[in-house]
Amino acid sequence: MLKRTMSMTAAGAALVMAAVAGCGSNAQPIQVNLAASEVLTLAAQKTAEVTSYTVDAVVNLTHPQEGSGTVQGRMLYQSKPQLAADVTLDTVNFGQRSVPGGVRAVLQGDTVYVKVEALKELVGATKPWIKVPLKEADGGSGEVNELLSRIQQFDLGNMTQLVTASQDVKAAGNETVNGEDTTHYTGTFPVDAAVQQLPADEQEQARDHLAELKDVKFDIWVAADGLPRKLAMNGAKDGASLDATLFFKGFNEPVSIQAPPADQIGELPKDTTN
Structure with a gap:
């Protein structure tokens, strides 16, 4: 039961974090006469430089x-002075199963702290937080390790690189996103070609993540600074589908991501994998 719950948690959160775990920026305005494909190329370059941001996400x-499910939550991210992320998933459900109370996860460097209310009943946890060093994550916490590896290996810069593989991107008008003026672009990209846009050491995991999909349709809303806001x-x-929407803000603004208090942290029991 624990393994199923952790797997649901990781699978849902991975879909969110795979798309959001890093991005970058310059603040220089983009040129209005750029072709749509050039805007995507420029956006990919700019997102690679952002050191912090906030994202709200919904994934269906x-x-x-297994049926259908929804993951909804938010994330704070920073890459400097060390990699850190604070993720709150208010809704995690799939088919007839759900994670009561949602999920909270804090990543700092090579350690993740996970707070799942269901763990108290499943394994008799006495502390609200579980500490999982990434290098030791195996067995029942393997799903957590997979989840966190995606935080480290996928980022918005890479996701923007994926859309640069599109051969049919076009502008779809000007729209306001969270009070900011943006240009809306729409298109599709073939998964195989898109994965080739990524660094060689990240292509395999990206291909695994997108394995259930064929051609992916995307919409991206880019502001005057060249950064995506949505x-x-x-x-x-083959009967599987993914529909994800992410809103970005707070590029390069200071964020505070702290580990839980030491007296609130426990260890994941070794005998909870069955």
Whole structure:
């Protein structure tokens, strides 16, 4: 039961964090006469430089055997002075199962702290937080390790690189996103070609993450500084589907990501994998 709950938590959160775990920016305005494909290329370059941001995300997914589910939450991210993320998932459900009380996860360097209310009943945890060093995450916490590896290995810069593989991107008008003027671009990208845009050491995991999808449709809303304020992606294959919408703000603004108090942290029991 624990393994199923942790797997649900990780699978849902991974879909969110795979798309949000890093981005970058310059504040120089983009040129209005750039072609749509050039805007995406420029956005990919700019997102690679952002050191912090905030994202709100909703992910709806369907699996041919497991049913449908929703993950909804928010994330604070920073890359300097060390990699850190604070993720709150208010809704994590799939099929007939859910994670009561949601999920909270704090990543600092090579350690993740996870807070899942269900762990108290499942393993008799006496502390609200569980500490999982990434290098030791195996067995029942393997899903957590997979989740966190995606934080480190995927970022918004990479997601923007994926959309640069589009051969049909076009401008779809000017729209306001959270009070900011943006230009809306829409298109599709083939998964195989898109993955080739990423660094060689990240292509395998990206391919695994997108394996259930075929051609992915995307919409991206880019502000005058060349940074995306909203990203929507959806795709389907053989009864599986993904529909994700993410809103970004607070680029390069200071964030405070702290580990939980020491007296609130416990260890994940070794015998909870069955």
